[in-house]
Amino acid sequence: MTIDQLQAAAANNLWAAITPEIALGVLALLLLGLEMILPKARHSVIPACSIAGQLGVLFALALNFTTTPYLDRDTFNGLLHHSRDGQYLRAFFLVCSLLVSVLGVVALAKQKMPRIEFFHIVLVVTAAMMLLAQSANFVLLFVALETITVGFYILVSYTRSNPLSLEAGLKYLVLGALSSAILLFGIVLLYGVAGNPNSLGSTASPMSYAGVRQFLAANPDNFLASIGIVFVLSGIAFKIGAVPFQIWIPDVYQGAPTPVTAFLAVASKAAGFAVLIGLLPVFQPYAGLVAVTLSIMAGATILFGNLAALTQHNVKRLLGLSGVSHAGYLLMGVVAAQTVPQAIGAIYFYLFAYLLASFAVFAVMTHVAGVNDADQDLDHYADFGKKRPYLAGVLAIGLGSLAGIPPLAGFMGKLMVFIAAFKAGLYPLLAIAIVGVVLSIYYYFGWIKAAFFTTWRPPLAPGETEPAEAAATPVGFPAGLALGVLAAGSVIFGFFQGPIAAWLLAR
C-alpha cells in the first residue's frame, strides 16, 4: 500500500458519521468513571445519568434523522453503509436500550448486586447493534455481532447469586458460541471462493458485501459458496431463534433477568433481522437457495413456536416461545422481501409494534417478579385485574397487540407482513401463518384469563393460612411513564399508522 492509498483511506474514515455510536461508548465509560468518583450513597444517580444521556443521543439522532450528510454513503472504506433503514434501526435500538435501562432500575433494586456494569454493558451492546445494522463488510459484521453476543453472555448471567441465571448464561454461551463459529466458517468459505484469482468475477475485496455479490453474480452455482451461504444463514437463524436453532430460547429467556429477556427478545431479534435484510441483496444471485432455506425455517418456526407455547406455565418461557413464532412471521416477510420491496418496510413496522407490545408486557413482568427472577408463573397473576388495575390494563393491551387483535398495532404489523407475503405469492406459508395466529390467541388469552378472571382454587385445609404474598413492587415514575407510553403507542399505532408506516413502506 502506498502512502497515497493510506491517505485516501484515512480521509474516508468519517468519524462524524458514527457520532451516535461514539456518544454511547463515551457515555458507557462515563458511567464507570462516575462509579469511581461518586460516594456509594450517591450511586443511584448513575442510572439516571445513563437514561438522560441516551435521551440526549436519541434527541440528537431525531434532529439529524433525514438531514445527516452521510445518507447513502459508504464510510470507513466500505465497512459501513449509511441508509434510511440504518437511521431507523439506530433509533430502534436506542429506544430499546432506554427501556431496558428503565426496567433495569426496577429489577436490579430487588437484587444485592453491583448495578453500574449492567447499564454500561447495555450501552456497549446497543452501540454494537447500531454498527451491525449499518455494516457492509463481513469483518465488521462478525466483530459487531460478537460484541453483542459477548455482552449478552454477561447480561444473561448477571444475577450471579442465582444459579438459574448462571445456568441460562452457560447455555447461551455454548449455543451462542456454536452459532458464531458456524457463521464464521460460512464467512470464511465465501471469502475464500470470492477471492480466488483463477475464478470468474473474483474480487480484490472479498470481505465486502459488494465484492461477494459481484462474485456470486458471476458464479450462480458454486458449491462452496452455497455451503457458505447456508452456514451464514444458519448462524443468523440462531440469533433470531428460528427452528431448528431455537433450542436455547426457553431456558435462556427463563433464567435471564427480566429486562435482559426483553432486550434479547426485541433488540437481539431485530439485529438478526437487520443483518438478514442487509445480506438479501448480496445473496440475490442465489435467491432460490435462500428462499427454500428461509421458507422451510419460517414454516417450522411458526408452527413450533405456537405449539410449544401452548403448554407453558412459566410466563417467561411462554413469551420466549411466542417470540419464536414472531420470528417465523418475520422470516416469512424476509422471504417475501426477495420479490416485494415493501416487505422490508412491513418487517420494520412489525418490529416496531413488537417492541411496543413486548416491552409493555416485560415491564409488567418486571413489577410482578419477586427476588427469584426465573420463577414467574401464570398463577402469580391471580386477581391481577383487581389488585393492580393499571398494570393489568397495560398487560392486556400488550398481550392483545402480540396476539394481533384488530385495533392494536400488532394487528397492523401482522397485516402488512401478510399482505407482502400475499403479493409475493407465498400461499402455503401464509396458510401456516394464519393457523399459527389462531393458535397463539389461545395462550395469550390464557394469560389474560389468569389475570382478570377468578379461577377455582382448592379450598384451604383447616388450620392452613393463605400463603404470604411477596411485597408488590410499586410502580415508580419513570417506569409508570414508560408503561403508559408503550400501551398508548400500541393503541394509537393500531388506529393511525401515519407517517411512520408511509415512510417505511415508501421504497
Next chain:
Amino acid sequence: MFPLPLATLSEAFTVTLNAYLYLAAVLFAVGFFGVLLRKNTLVIYMCLELMLVASTIALVAFSRYNGVLDGNVFVFFILTVAAAEVAVGLAIIVALFRRRQTVQVEELNALKN
C-alpha cells in the same frame, strides 16, 4: 508480495490449498460434534475453540493462495474475539461450579416449565 522466498522449498514439498481446507473441515466437524455429544462443559468449550481455529486455518490458507491480505487481518480480530469469549465463558463456568458443584451438562437442568 507473492511468491515468497519459500517457493523453492514448496516445489519439493507442495501442500495444496485443498489439504488445508480438508484439515479445516475435519477440525470443524470434530469441534461441532464434540459440542453436541460431549458432557463436560469444559470439553465443550475446548470444542468451540477448535471450531474457531478451523475457521482461522481456512482463512489463512485462502489468504495465502488468493494473495489477498484481508484474511490475515481478520484472523487477529477472531483471536481477540475468542479471547474475550473465553474470559467471559470461564468466569460463568467458575461461578456456576461454585453454586452447583458440577459442570456436567446432564446435571444442569434446573430450568424447566
